[in-house]
Amino acid sequence: MDARKDTSFQSYAHTADRPTHRPTRSLSSFSDSLVCMDRLFRDAQIPTTLITSKQIPDFSGRIPVATKDMIVTAISQMSRLSNAFRYVDFEVDIARQDTVQNLTTLLLNSNQIQLQRPALYVSGAVAFVDQNVINNRFDVGTSASRLETGYSRDKNATIIGMELHLGDFRTRTLIPGLDSANEVIIGTGGQGLDLAGRISDYGWQFNVGRNYTQGSGAAMRTLVELAMIELAGKWARVPYWQCLTLDQTHPGFQRQLRDWYDEGDANVHQALVKKSLTGSGYLNTQTAQLPINHPTVRSALARYQVDHGMVVTGELNFATYERALRNYVMLGENGQFIRVGWSPDSSRPPVPTVFDGQVTAAPVGPALGTETGPLELDLQIENLAADKSVFEQGTQIFLSATVSRNAHLYCYMEQAQGSVMRLLPNPTNSSSQVSANQAVRIPDWMVPNPGFVLDAGSPGEESVMCLTTDNDLLAKLPAGLQLPGLRPIAGFVGLQSIRDAYRTAAGDQGVTEQTLKWRVVPRRAAAAAAAR
Known part of the structure; x- marks a missing residue:
């Protein structure tokens, strides 16, 4: 026996050792x-x-x-x-x-x-x-x-x-x-x-x-x-x-979806998932017409998988199919799972059910391919403090912003003297696009180098305003607002001027906004202010 003669055979061990199915x-x-x-x-x-x-x-x-x-x-x-x-x-x-x-x-x-x-x-x-x-x-x-x-x-x-x-x-x-x-x-x-x-x-x-x-x-x-x-x-x-x-939570939920997935056609799966991604803002009506393997669609699938805690592949697999369509499946009157607002071939009317002896159409939930409602924004102060309206001078402030669907987010801060600077996007995080229902930390206190620190400045009133839109408006804003963030913006005083510029750029599209305010007091006066 000469081990050297088995070299070619052993060279396959590196690939044979790997699993054949993705985690x-x-x-x-x-x-x-x-x-x-x-x-x-x-x-x-x-x-x-x-x-x-x-x-x-x-x-x-x-x-x-x-x-x-x-x-x-x-x-x-x-x-x-x-x-x-x-x-x-x-x-x-x-x-x-x-x-x-x-x-x-x-x-x-x-x-x-x-x-x-x-x-x-x-x-x-x-x-x-x-x-x-x-x-x-x-x-x-x-x-x-x-x-x-x-x-x-x-x-x-x-x-x-x-x-x-x-x-x-x-x-x-x-x-x-x-x-x-x-x-x-x-x-x-x-x-x-x-x-x-x-x-x-x-x-x-x-x-x-x-x-x-x-x-x-x-x-x-x-x-x-x-x-x-x-x-x-x-x-x-x-x-x-x-x-x-x-x-x-029904034990048979995933098994039923798996049966529908195995029985269905790949083209039907792609159409249903792309309609679901369009309804949640990951795709628009134009990009939804692209093939499933187009880089834009793969990127949308990857963002969806990240937001919903799945292994990121950028491909349409059963896990993505099950997650995208779980809001369109419910228990019918007879205790069986039924499709809500879609059918196996995505063309026939909803599957009928029997109610009080009469055959009726299955209840229709949110239609696939439509927006899920108005774009909502939730801006919060995350400091562990009983009173979040008063902060000592120099106290670090933590914020978070959450949007209801995939959108673009812009945040600005007005200091006590009236100067304004953009917090997001900034040179560290240049993208304004954020995912649905994912809290954006301002600043990101979970990373070793957040890029900036938000401290309570001079005594007075400070404000942070965040605006969100479905489309990127940065290129339509005045030149002064297109400069990199984290620096005072020349020619703009107060958040109202920023708000007016965004409303003009958005036009009929509209802008969703929210503002938070707090009062900055000197360190020695913080206890007395909190008592009042």
């Missing part, structure tokens, strides 16, 4: 419910709360999953826009400590850093795993001198139960009523066929089987997300049940 984002039945909770917290203006979690053990040893990390992910997804929760990542178990934890401990011991005390913590465990609660098995066979046959079929179900509680960190007591106890069923099944025969002195055998096993990992993610929605909703006292009554 997909881990989405569950409650992924949309977590987004719904995030918006509920945002609308209710829930202040930021620090939260942590204990390890969630499984004493049965049959569910080897990272339950605590699933909790962290669920909390993070409920706080993307609202910033309702911040997770305190501190591990006391020496066996689980890593380099970051060791460094944190050293700095804490030397009083070089401080950790904020969380207000809440999550406690609980995988309560039980009852395997093979029900088991059904069927075997049958025949036997003859030259031929034997056999057929078998079996199926069983396992129940997983998990209980989580929310506790007050200061007193280490579990809060009464803030608990969640849920169960999920996972199953396995299989069937097999055996044949054996003999011809003279020679025999032959043939067997084939088909099996499936529902994984415990996906089941646990479902339990964790449902529990965190219940706990967070009860604690914040918001109508969290509205987020659990979505049709997408």
Whole structure:
């Protein structure tokens, strides 16, 4: 044996080692419910709360999953826009400590850093795993001198139960009523066929089987997300049940969409998804006519995938199809999923349903290919302060802006003396285009180098105004407003002059705007102003 002779064969190992299917984002039945909770917290203006979690053990040893990390992910997804929760990542178990934890401990011991005390913590465990609660098995066979046959079929179900509680960190007591106890069923099944025969002195055998096993990992993610929605909703006292009554939480939702996807034609899939992207602002009526592989359409698909937490491919796959059309599927009167506003070939009228013995058209939701409503803008001050109308001189101010659909965003600041400068776009972030329902941080405090810092300046009143439009207006503005941002704009005093320039450039298109104001006081006067 000479290993050098196998060099050519071994050279294929680099490509053979790679998976053949692209990774997909881990989405569950409650992924949309977590987004719904995030918006509920945002609308209710829930202040930021620090939260942590204990390890969630499984004493049965049959569910080897990272339950605590699933909790962290669920909390993070409920706080993307609202910033309702911040997770305190501190591990006391020496066996689980890593380099970051060791460094944190050293700095804490030397009083070089401080950790904020969380207000809440999550406690609980995988309560039980009852395997093979029900088991059904069927075997049958025949036997003859030259031929034997056999057929078998079996199926069983396992129940997983998990209980989580929310506790007050200061007193280490579990809060009464803030608990969640849920169960999920996972199953396995299989069937097999055996044949054996003999011809003279020679025999032959043939067997084939088909099996499936529902994984415990996906089941646990479902339990964790449902529990965190219940706990967070009860604690914040918001109508969290509205987020659990979505049709997408139905266990058969994704399977039904997969059936429609497999049965449909690729051209129909492309037309439906492009209409959905047009309705949400990622494409317009002109670009929607381009082929699916056109760079403009691929870029729109990529932006859509980023905004909705999917693996970015720029291609139309089932994950993108399912995400784009989930708002156009609902449960009918008979409990079956029906298409709302679209049909399998995208040309026939909606699928009919039966109601009180009469055949009627399926209820029509928002029409695919139409705008979802007026362009809305939500501008917020994100500082963790009870009174956000008064700031000490030199205090750093954090803002966020969210638009209801894919649009262009421009933000300006008026200082106390009346000078105006553009915050967005700026030399660091030159693009004015923003995605739908994604909070734009001003400045971006989540990156190491945000490009600029927004501090309360001279005593007086300061304002920030953001404007959003469907089309880019920068080239239509006066020359003074086309200069790079983060510098005083000559020839313009006050935000009203900026507002008038944008309205003139927009014409009939119109501009959506919102302004926030606050008062800057000297440091020594801040406490007295807050008391008043």
